[in-house]
Amino acid sequence: MNNRGIPMLPRRWLKCPRMGDMILDIFIPFKTPLDNKFDHFIDPDDVFHVDDAFKTAEPYKLGLIIDLTKSRRFYNRREVTEQDCKYLKIECKGNEERPTSEQVNLFIQIVNQFLDNNTGNQKIGVHCTHGFNRTGFMIIAYLVEELNYGVDIAVQIFSDARPPGIYKADYLEDLFTRYGCIEDCPQAPSLPDWCTEDEEYSLPTPAKRKNEELCTNVDNQETVSSSKISRLSDHIEENVPFSVPTSKSFPPPPPGNPDFMEGVSKVDVLAQDSPEAHEARDLSDKLCKMGGFLFIEGHLFPATDSTSENEQEPENLEANRSEKTSKPSKRPLRFKGSQPVSITQRNIAALVNSDYCVTYKADGTRYLMLIMGPGRVYLIDRGNFVYKPNVLHFPTVSWVRENEKRGPNSGRSDFLNDPDGHLFNTLLDGELVLCHDHSKPPNISTSEISGTPRFLIYDIITLNNKPVGRSAFLNVIRQLTSKLYGPEIPVVTWD
Numbered sequence: 001m002n003n004r005g006i007p008m009l010p011r012r013w014l015k016c017p018r019m020g021d022m023i024l025d026i027f028i029p030f031k032t033p034l035d036n037k038f039d040h041f042i043d044p045d046d047v048f049h050v051d052d053a054f055k056t057a058e059p060y061k062l063g064l065i066i067d068l069t070k071s072r073r074f075y076n077r078r079e080v081t082e083q084d085c086k087y088l089k090i091e092c093k094g095n096e097e098r099p100t101s102e103q104v105n106l107f108i109q110i111v112n113q114f115l116d117n118n119t120g121n122q123k124i125g126v127h128c129t130h131g132f133n134r135t136g137f138m139i140i141a142y143l144v145e146e147l148n149y150g151v152d153i154a155v156q157i158f159s160d161a162r163p164p165g166i167y168k169a170d171y172l173e174d175l176f177t178r179y180g181c182i183e184d185c186p187q188a189p190s191l192p193d194w195c196t197e198d199e200e201y202s203l204p205t206p207a208k209r210k211n212e213e214l215c216t217n218v219d220n221q222e223t224v225s226s227s228k229i230s231r232l233s234d235h236i237e238e239n240v241p242f243s244v245p246t247s248k249s250f251p252p253p254p255p256g257n258p259d260f261m262e263g264v265s266k267v268d269v270l271a272q273d274s275p276e277a278h279e280a281r282d283l284s285d286k287l288c289k290m291g292g293f294l295f296i297e298g299h300l301f302p303a304t305d306s307t308s309e310n311e312q313e314p315e316n317l318e319a320n321r322s323e324k325t326s327k328p329s330k331r332p333l334r335f336k337g338s339q340p341v342s343i344t345q346r347n348i349a350a351l352v353n354s355d356y357c358v359t360y361k362a363d364g365t366r367y368l369m370l371i372m373g374p375g376r377v378y379l380i381d382r383g384n385f386v387y388k389p390n391v392l393h394f395p396t397v398s399w400v401r402e403n404e405k406r407g408p409n410s411g412r413s414d415f416l417n418d419p420d421g422h423l424f425n426t427l428l429d430g431e432l433v434l435c436h437d438h439s440k441p442p443n444i445s446t447s448e449i450s451g452t453p454r455f456l457i458y459d460i461i462t463l464n465n466k467p468v469g470r471s472a473f474l475n476v477i478r479q480l481t482s483k484l485y486g487p488e489i490p491v492v493t494w495d
Contacts, residue, residue: 009038010074015194016130018048019056020162024147025255026115027124027139028057029162031131032067035075050079053125063122064114066107068092068099068134085122086114092134098174099134104141111142121252136166137175144179151179155186164189253277258385261365263434264453267379268388277386280378284370287427291460291467357473362456364433369455371426374416379432392455394423396464397483423484425465430457457484 010032019030033050034042054062065080067089080087088110092099099107111124128134136158143154155175159165166172169188176185253272260267270277367379371394379387395403399421403414415421434451460476461469468479 009034009041010129012130012195014042014046017162017194019053020131021160022060022123023139023157023161024143025123026111027126027142028060028062029131029135029139029158030056030125030127032069032074032127032129033079035079050075051083054083054085057123057125060123061120062125063118063120064088064110065125065127066090066110066138068094068126068128068138070094092128094128094134096170098171099137099141101178104138104145107138108142108146112146119251132162133166133168133171136162137171140166140175141179151175152184152186159189164192167191167195251278254384256383256385258381258383258387260379260381260387261432263450264432266389266391268390270378270386270388272385276388280370280372280380280386281384283372283425284368284378284380284427287370287425287462291427291462291469357477362431362433364431364456366429366431367455368461369428369430369457371423371428373424374422394426394484395421396423423464426463426484427461428455428457428484429459429461430455432456460484 013031013034016031019028022028030053031048033048033053035049039047053065062083062085064086065088067077067087068091069089070091070093077087077089090099090103090106090110092103114124126135126139136155140151140154140158143149143157144151149157155165155172166175167189172188173182173185176182258269258272260269270280365381367381370378370380372378374393377389377392377394379389381387393416395415399415399418432453432455435454436451457480459469459473460480461467463479463483468476471479
């Protein structure tokens with residue numbers, strides 16, 4: 001309030017858009033709600049209470065709101081908790097100071113803790129004063145650090161959901177400095193109209209008082225200290241208990257409907273909320289984390305062979321195939337396969353400084369192929385939907401060699417029943433294509449899509465529960481040709 005007892009609206013808040021769109025089925029960004037003490041100074045059409053945020057988010061249910069403002073004068077947290085929603089605050093200064101690494105780490109910890117224990121498909125609302133710069137910074141950092149998105153793509157995802165996205169140049173520069181290359185940082189978008197058009201609506205800035213923690217504008221607050229973060233983290237553990245689901249509960253299936261590649265038969269579309277589909281998604285998620293990449297201090301690093309052997313071969317990764325790799329994750333899983341990478345100045349420099357393998361462009365559909373064992377081969381698409389081809393089997397090299405020694409009478413059933421005869425916990429990244437015999441004229445009498453299905457393997461992430469994808473690519477190719485297919489291994493495809 002000012003010295004006349006009038007509550008002060010946050011600058012540029014009045015005409016700021018209320019909410020953005022859903023981001024990756026996790027986050028909903030929005031501006032801070034204001035409680036009813038501001039109502040007498042706002043036109044009814046511009047009022048935005050906490051309950052309005054919940055109504056605007058429908059049909060989604062908010063299960064956690066993360067408040068990134070410094071001020072505590074905008075609304076009472078009880079308005080959130082009365083909606084059966086958890087509330088947590090990370091006090092970020094804003095204005096010309098970006099969230100610190102400690103604050104980003106705390107944000108990631110809070111989000112992961114909530115997702116790990118969220119059984120009701122509830123979403124996370126994130127807001128600062130306007131829901132753009134601090135909010136975008138945190139969400140983008142999460143997409144990069146936890147979901148393996150490139151920073152350029154993560155910035156675009158947020159911009160699409162909350163146009164025009166982060167509009168402060170220093171915030172964008174900080175993101176690209178931390179997670180990419182500063183030379184690739186895009187120019188900040190022009191200030192949206194509401195940043196200037198509502199100055200006439202805002203009341204004058206109040207005079208400062210000695211004790212202004214609860215009443216000054218958020219832009220003038222001090223940044224949160226490490227000790228406060230530590231205390232907040234302790235507060236999370238002690239005062240915001242998360243219910244732990246039973247071992248038989250699963251995260252919700254991905255939204256939408258599965259749509260497998262047209263023209264391919266002998267593939268079952270699993271019920272996406274079935275235990276089989278959940279187990280396939282959960283295991284592919286774990287195998288991606290095991291063998292896909294090294295993520296150190298916000299950057300992706302290819303691991304050397306020695307790194308893979310020394311760091312990735314401990315007893316916890318040498319899990320016996322008769323035991324589960326670990327307890328099922330309760331976090332709503334996201335597709336962890338390859339994501340598009342934009343060509344940037346940094347990428348172009350890499351093309352000059354390093355040798356790259358080149359192949360023909362394939363016109364098909366990208367899938368992860370998960371080989372869990374005999375009769376348990378799955379394809380997972382970008383929507384994280386799971387499909388089960390019933391004609392694919394993968395004998396091991398050792399079984400093939402032993403079978404050759406025994407003679408030609410050993411049938412396929414041997415490797416399906418042999419404990420060491422079939423690949424297990426193997427994750428492949430590739431593309432499913434329809435191959436046509438160009439020696440035959442195309443069938444123009446029918447509009448049906450036809451051809452022989454082939455799965456083109458681009459990369460191995462794990463092989464028999466061992467991380468492979470972190471190795472140099474030529475080593476991955478050697479593993480592919482020596483242990484997955486080749487002159488010793490019968491090539492098994494759709495028939």
